[in-house]
Amino acid sequence: MSIEYRQRWRGRARFVIFDSGGDPHASTRAFQAWRADPERPARLHYIVLSDGPLAGYRRVPQADARTTLDLLNMAPQAALAQLEALIDHAILDGARLPGDACARALARCAAPGTSISSKALGPAQQAALAACGFRFDGANAVYDSRKPARVRSGQAERRALVIGAGLAGAAACERLCARGWQVTLVERHAAPAQEASGNLAGIFMPLVSIDDNLPTRLTRAAYLYALDYFELLGGIGAAIEGGACGVMQLARDARHGAVQQRIARAHGLPPGYAEWFDGAAAAAMLGAPAPDGAWLFRQGGWARPGSVVAAMLGACGARLERRFGVGSVALRRAGRSWQALDAAGALVAEAPVAVLAGGAAAASFEQARTLPLQALRGQVTHLGAGSVPALPFVLCREAYLTPAAHGLWCAGASYDADPDPSLREDSQRENLAKLAALLGAAPLAQAPLAGRVGFRSVAPDRLPLVGALPDAAAAGSGPLRALARHPGLYGLLGLASRGLIWAPLAAELLAARLDGEPLPLEAQLAAALDPARFVLRARRAPRQ
Numbered sequence: 027m028s029i030e031y032r033q034r035w036r037g038r039a040r041f042v043i044f045d046s047g048g049d050p051h052a053s054t055r056a057f058q059a060w061r062a063d064p065e066r067p068a069r070l071h072y073i074v075l076s077d078g079p080l081a082g083y084r085r086v087p088q089a090d091a092r093t094t095l096d097l098l099n100m101a102p103q104a105a106l107a108q109l110e111a112l113i114d115h116a117i118l119d120g121a122r123l124p125g126d127a128c129a130r131a132l133a134r135c136a137a138p139g140t141s142i143s144s145k146a147l148g149p150a151q152q153a154a155l156a157a158c159g160f161r162f163d164g165a166n167a168v169y170d171s172r173k174p175a176r177v178r179s180g181q182a183e184r185r186a187l188v189i190g191a192g193l194a195g196a197a198a199c200e201r202l203c204a205r206g207w208q209v210t211l212v213e214r215h216a217a218p219a220q221e222a223s224g225n226l227a228g229i230f231m232p233l234v235s236i237d238d239n240l241p242t243r244l245t246r247a248a249y250l251y252a253l254d255y256f257e258l259l260g261g262i263g264a265a266i267e268g269g270a271c272g273v274m275q276l277a278r279d280a281r282h283g284a285v286q287q288r289i290a291r292a293h294g295l296p297p298g299y300a301e302w303f304d305g306a307a308a309a310a311m312l313g314a315p316a317p318d319g320a321w322l323f324r325q326g327g328w329a330r331p332g333s334v335v336a337a338m339l340g341a342c343g344a345r346l347e348r349r350f351g352v353g354s355v356a357l358r359r360a361g362r363s364w365q366a367l368d369a370a371g372a373l374v375a376e377a378p379v380a381v382l383a384g385g386a387a388a389a390s391f392e393q394a395r396t397l398p399l400q401a402l403r404g405q406v407t408h409l410g411a412g413s414v415p416a417l418p419f420v421l422c423r424e425a426y427l428t429p430a431a432h433g434l435w436c437a438g439a440s441y442d443a444d445p446d447p448s449l450r451e452d453s454q455r456e457n458l459a460k461l462a463a464l465l466g467a468a469p470l471a472q473a474p475l476a477g478r479v480g481f482r483s484v485a486p487d488r489l490p491l492v493g494a495l496p497d498a499a500a501a502g503s504g505p506l507r508a509l510a511r512h513p514g515l516y517g518l519l520g521l522a523s524r525g526l527i528w529a530p531l532a533a534e535l536l537a538a539r540l541d542g543e544p545l546p547l548e549a550q551l552a553a554a555l556d557p558a559r560f561v562l563r564a565r566r567a568p569r570q
Contacts, residue, residue: 047076158171195383222385252531268329314466355368396496401484406457
């Protein structure tokens with residue numbers, strides 16, 4: 027097999043393998059052959075149909091960033107229909123790849139000269155593939171269609187400037203630098219993680235729903251990717267300050283609890299991912315009333331966002347140049363480059379690609395003013411020793427309570443649509459009342475006004491904006507992919523309250539698009555994050 031791969035990928039900049047599955051060791055052998063070949067391509071992507079209890083695409087980050095493993099845990103036809111990739115070689119098992127539709131979907135993703143090695147393909151399956159342009163010689167085939175060939179697209183000059191040094195910006199820098207880009211990070215403050223990413227603690231956990239809807243699927247993909255990604259950065263509790271201690275999410279009331287029980291019965295989620303406990307069992311773990319039951323997300327936990335930012339920026343190495351303390355900047359298109367200019371009009375940085383990743387501050391850029399992003403105020407309350415029970419996990423419902431960090435418990439956070447950056451007594455009272463309800467206790471009579479205020483960047487659908495920014499002045503018409511964009515200008519925005527898990531996968535998606543690589547998400551989910559989606563929605567909205 028290693029000899030076969032060497033013959034196929036020699037001279038390629040990247041090589042993409044699609045495997046219909048069946049051999050659990052095939053990807054390992056491919057990666058071993060790649061590592062052993064001095065004439066290997068610069069990047070190897072392995073995409074395999076997988077079986078597992080958690081549906082959807084799952085990108086598994088590798089220790090060597092030049093390799094990628096994607097697990098497609100979906101029915102073959104659905105997985106191929108949602109695949110955004112250009113395949114160089116396919117390993118097909120006829121028992122796992124039925125139907126004419128699979129042949130058409132595979133041909134859609136085939137690059138010119140794509141090869142097939144197969145077993146157990148029946149005559150009807152071979153005929154379906156032949157009808158789509160695959161020329162067979164025994165069990166092997168080559169894609170030889172007369173249809174216009176799809177070509178890989180990608181940024182020719184791999185230099186970028188990233189604006190904003192919070193979770194989003196740091197993740198964008200790390201994912202681009204891992205691919206060999208030269209990146210300049212521009213930050214108005216003198217240090218990273220000074221806005222919402224400066225909170226003492228953020229929580230990471232999945233989302234469940236009865237219909238396994240789009241936000242649930244996106245959050246699942248992001249959460250699973252983040253868990254692996256944190257490990258590659260050095261681990262929660264080691265390189266990253268925090269604890270993978272689990273998260274208990276209490277049901278809001280009896281009706282909500284009944285819905286959660288239905289979800290648990292319907293989806294059969296693995297206990298390590300999400301486990302439902304009735305009221306008695308939840309109360310025993312919590313040491314407080316939990317009459318309506320609770321979810322326990324055992325792999326969830328908390329982390330200090332600033333330590334995640336530091337780990338991501340540290341992983342960038344010499345490919346990252348930092349320009350901090352520059353104050354507010356503006357963007358200007360100059361030829362084929364974007365220029366970041368300070369308040370005096372002086373040049374701060376310049377590159378062919380610019381990424382806006384400054385959270386709530388993005389609205390200050392002329393190119394992003396039409397984006398429907400709202401800055402929502404979040405006040406976190408800091409509580410000292412002895413004021414709340416010392417829980418072994420994060421507890422949440424309408425509010426959350428984290429285990430102690432540096433002797434402080436974090437509770438909150440408020441969700442206010444106002445621009446006040448100062449700590450306020452009304453937000454403090456709101457947080458304490460929610461905390462008391464969470465713990466089934468009387469409200470704290472007094473607590474010093476201590477905490478932190480940050481501003482979340484939130485889109486109307488509560489999903490991130492990841493991709494090329496629309497040009498409102500020349501929007502054009504047609505489907506999403508046909509809408510006019512600012513050339514070379516991208517956004518990684520709107521991470522709302524899930525920045526810890528959204529940022530890594532969003533940055534991976536953005537970097538994959540920039541390099542013309544297979545996307546880490548189903549096409550439907552990637553489209554749901556496109557910043558131009560709101561242009562289409564505005565057109566479809568009925569006129570008043």
